[in-house]
Amino acid sequence: MRSAWLLLAVALLAHAEERRSGRDTMSPALRTLQADDAQHPAQLALAMGREQWAAGAKSCASCHGELEKLRGAAARYPAWDQGLVDLPGRIQRCRVRHQQQPAWAAEAEPLLALAALVAQQSRGLPLQPPRGPELDKAAAQGQRLYTTRIGALNLSCAQCHDERAGQRLGGSLIPQGHVDDYPVYRLEWQSLGSLQRRLRGCLSGVRAKVWDWDSGELLALELYLARRSAGMAMQAPGVRP
Amino acid sequence: MATRAVITLPAAVKAGEAFEVRTTVAHAMETGYRSSDEGARLLRDLVRRFECRLDGELVFAANLFAAISANPYLAFWLRAGKSGELSFVWHGDNGFEHRETRPLTVA
């Protein structure tokens, strides 16, 4: 186990100075929006998340106790549990299995609110997606998807976010595409949204087939992206244009 | 009860010292210029008025229009000589009204 971390540390050091969070490439005004809790546009959602955490007889709190105990949990996603699961997916499973409630629709407000709240508990911690044989296979699939040209525009993720990060696309700065701050309040959405939502937006943007919510493709891509951003400090929930 | 507004102010202030109050209320601020996926126009639905009172006296008021972003954020500065109660009210289309109060502690 220790040697795995050593390897990871070495790999990280080799890339550390090249990686920039999307948060650092935003304008000062938007950086402030994210950094200042009193101004952060996801405040209302976080307040809703706190209520949701304590709501009902079988509340999240009744099993998990204090929210602060989940510090570090969000950093270890996507994970493997009879299949790939990301943080919103894990929250859904808890809701169905342990709270006996019907699953929420994709991107439902209370689901995003809880995801934001749980992710916020890992503020400042490095992203540390877990390893394992099934996960490694899925991450490899994710990397293939990341580097394959798709859509009518025939673009791969890598072409924008690896090769052209820092350049502009239609007036907008192309970020490296790190996933350290998810879920994010995207000004374009005027709401919080998950990484899957953002990825589907990109797929639509290159006029490719948009993979379904929680599809194998989206989850594999999420896992690859988490590994690509491994070691970066989480600052969820984020703000993005 | 669902949180519909977030208000930030210092836990305690010195008499006469300026302090900032930051408010956000949950509201889509639908402009009336957007359409749904099916092409139906989404009707205008806005918060129109915000008032802040200190012990009943109006200290800050705003008339809001469609160009204010969703979940309207307003921040302003007050001063007080003694402790009291701040009350906040938002009024809008379709009978929208939301009220909050917060104690103001002057140390």
Place this chain on the structure above:
Amino acid sequence: MKRREFVIAASAFALLPEAQASDEAMRTAIRAWAGREPEAGVLKIDIAELVENGNAVPVRVAASEPVAGLALFTQLNPEPEVVHVAFGAASARPEFSTRMRLARSQRIVAVAKAADGRCWQAGVDVIVTLAACVEP
């Protein structure tokens, strides 16, 4: 699992040509609030010069002396008014902050109204870029 509907719109104002406010509409709105044509004056308008997304643009307006009210207007949004603010006796500073919508690159104008009836205005030009991709 039912999919939630998302609204397609690059910005809150989906660019309706017939509703484009003109300079004249802005000036009319300013006069309506101020009571007269304000003279050029000094007002602090804190806003990013280059705005990444026009849906929520942080802006702060401040006067350098106590005023009865401050207001903000836009030149090219579908409607010129943004917000009218009035200060009471317990106001500590003649300033406010908010988040506004900008439909496109344009000039925004802040106006101040003093208790004695004087009014003045100042403007700043803002460039607005929109998100590059469109959602499904």
